[in-house]
Amino acid sequence: MNPDLKRKRLLLLATAAVVVATLLVLYLMGSVLLTLGLSAVIAYVLFPLARLLERGMPWRHRRPGLSRGIAVGIIFLAGLGLLVWALILAIPPTLRQGARFVEAFPGLFNSARATVEGWAADYSHLVPEQMRDKGEEWLGNAGGILGDAALNVGAQTLGVISGSVAFVIGLATAPVLIFYLMKDSDPIRSAIYTPFPAALRPYLRDVLDIVNRTLGGYIRGQLILGVIVGVIVTGGLLLLGVPFAVLLGIVAGLTELIPIIGPWIGGAAGVLVTLATAPDKVLWVILLYLVVQLLENSLLVPRVQSSSINLHPIVIIMTITVGSQYFGLWGVILGPPLVAMVKDLVVYFVQEWNRPAPPDDAETAIEATEPDAENSEAISETIEETQAV
Secondary structure (H helix, E strand, C coil), rough: CCCHHHHHHHHHHHHHHHHHHHHHHHHHHHHHHHHHHHHHHHHHHHHHHHHHHHHCCHHHHCCCCHHHHHHHHHHHHHHHHHHHHHHHHHHHHHHHHHHHHHHHHHHHHHHHHHHHHHHHHHCCCCCCCHHHHHHHHHHHHHHHHHHHHHHHHHHHHHHHHCCCHHHHHHHHHHHHHHHHHHHHHHHHHHHHHHHCCCCHHHHHHHHHHHHHHHHHHHHHHHHHHHHHHHHHHHHHHHHHHHCCCCHHHHHHHCCCCCCCCCHHHHHHHHHHHHHCCCCCHHHHHHHEEEEEEEHHHHHCCCCCCCCCCCCHHHHHHHHHHHHHHHHHHHHHHHHHHHHHHHHHHCCCCCCCCCCCCCHHHHHHHHHHHCCCCCCHHHHHHHHHHHHHC
């Protein structure tokens, strides 16, 4: 075997071992990982805003550290102000509306069932008797099935984070984590490679690029889509006069985080409430959800979600099912992008394993020309300005 190829494959095996060991450590961290992960997601979403503010500062080239600190501080204070506003004005009425919804859910379900049965009675002569019996049986069992599924997902979600003092402490330290993850992103990224040999760093950078593209990009895109869809659905339901409009908009935004089946779940909740409270508006509500999905898939997704998870729908549904069983809501939301990330990593390692190895001097040249943490941002800005021109 070619010595260069043999050396490259040993480096790939070492990289794979680092990845597996990192995943194992992250899994063992449990609820601590949850807090760190949520902080990293928030920092990842807000970081482009900080970069935008930073570029508008005339002294950014002379004092890059000061510029980054001021930009992050502005975004951080604005985020805290928005959080305080939500805690005082938005969250309390939403919680009260949610409590009323939970209390009224059995009645809403029975009312929706009565509405559907009334429509079925009007057209009973068009439906065979056996199909009517099956439909009534399904409606009778649907409430129990949905309730059991919700309780199972809720129990698994709470089981991941309950009983952990570290989780409570992590929530208290989350703002500090978010601030420093945004402010010191470049030094943190460089520090990740420091403990490893120089020959291993290019492969670790490739791995982090895959994680950033598949997992980080997907989560950021889905969060943005969830906010947009939630606002549009809330506004539409308010205009239609549907009860629980704000809560149903929040449900639509949250279920948007679940690929494929999420929008259907959010739409089903809105249709159920409409059937129970204002059945004459159900066609308008269905049309609202369909228009939102049409706009999302044709306009928002291509612009906001630049990368997809590239998994077959069957794989996504199986991942959601298994994830909900063992990790609750977190498994439903994070399962598909994690599986997509693992798939992309496997493809990367297989391709690199069979690709001819460059000479040692070529790898050294590549390593020597890679930007360090101090000038990487300036180089990125120069590239972006050149592309704009």
